[in-house]
Amino acid sequence: MTANKNFKRRVRARAAKTGQSYTTALRHFRQAPAGDLMAEPKQLRLAVAQTILREDPRDSAGLRDSGRDIRRLMREAHEAGAALVHFPEGVTCSPHKRVMSVEGPDKVGPADWNRFEWNVLRQELAAIAEAARELRLWTVLGSVHRLTPPHRPHNSLYVISDRGEVVTRYDERMLSNTKVTHMYTPGSAPVTFGIDGLRFGLLLGMEVHFPELFIEYERLDVDCVLFSTAGPGRQTDDGSFATQAQAHAATNSYWVSYAGPAQDAVSGAPSGVISPAGRWVARCIEDGKPSMTIVDLDSGPRNFARLCRRTARSGVYDPHFVQDDHRSDDRRVF
Template structure:
């Protein structure tokens, strides 16, 4: 009991010194079941691949599944523990393809045309391979709900044991998505691999800093952001630019996974807590993989400083009663 109190005291002392939460400070003291130190890095692969717009096209869904399994083997050969894939990696329904009123008009989606049996079968095959390879795999697809509810647009988190560990559903949808296509999600999702804590974001959520700020408060080390755009010659991939700013503002890694079609403007890659690209896929419209190490041994000074600044501690330095402070029109 005394040893436990001493351990908790050490964790609280670090939290007080750095501005971290107790949970974040605890990670610096964690050990494996054998008593060995936790690994100081995790190897992450991020992919871009050709997405298919019709979940009712059985051959295309199977082709996507095979493409994903090929990338899984490639990532494992590169030593990755986790492979991150884009929104709609298995199925990325087009609003016009799915429109019940036809491709000339965007209307309510006809989900009866989706090949749910093949989608489920491909997901099972991907999960089985993840277990064989001992590779965490995070991929985008659609998640069926009880009719007449529309499905979620989701990220499946498949563990290295070959099972679905959790699922993230996009919460902040575009007007078209929420009006005609999907049911919004309701909660953030986190999971841990080898002591590294991940959060998930999807679609256009890079446009909402509050999503990433929430993950900072949940003590994630890296946010996996999967998207399929936009990224055109006119806007040069604003989600990729926003992802860099969000990584720097929150002092965590952001893995940006987009489509091969979007790669000439915004290739997939991993962003450091300083907002710099650590690695990127080629800026070509081809399926590709990029791999890097997340270095957990490096001190992250920006994150605890921001937490201290937000805690209200700085109010002691303010001068609320100084007339020269209150006079906003004088010199």
């Protein structure tokens, strides 16, 4: 009885610390039944893409080129047997701050969103959703999401199901100073969704700099975080975003899919997938051209590193804390 009470106390302590329900907190402690250490893992084939970054939303032809690139890569993912394809931030168009600035191009100022060819964007997104339905392919892609004027849009990731329906949307929360001052409305919450028993979380833009967002998804029990970026500040990525993504995968013991622009591939940051051990298991070609790579994800039979960290964070040390009343002589070093 004492052991059972102590176990329940640890579960309640974790629930209080993380804000989870008791049932969700319990999942972090529950062991597999005796003799069931190799429970059947859940599996899913993921395609992650890199695409050409286009930055002028006034360019209708460019928007249509982006749509064609996306649908071509979707077909390749389908032919490779993927259930889910993951695209970068702003894969339809990632508007440049100087193109959008009412005071530009020499000075960065408030964005004029009337410059965006919204009708063309809607047509391309509708065609992408229809392709997802035809191919029976889940699709996650970055796009600007328009709000009712005068509100600025979100910088978002759409999750389109294999029925061609937008089932959820993630809005970038940790915006750069320029984005939040002149361009976008920030999001406010994490977003998860499930496919075939695996759970995915979504992050975007420069959010790789914020470990608390990745820890948040570990607490939400995801198997994989889909991180989409347009690169650091429109400068050639030196690999720092990708390196940080590796660290987050290793310290949270889940898969991370890294989708970025093809332009960054030539300087050492191609798109790819990182294992829960923090190792790249597949990466796109480093030639600066649109391409994709395929990985078979699994939930893993037992993730002991993740279980260990969860136990350590659960309050397991609390009963062992002591208060030593011994007062050392001030003249001694130790």
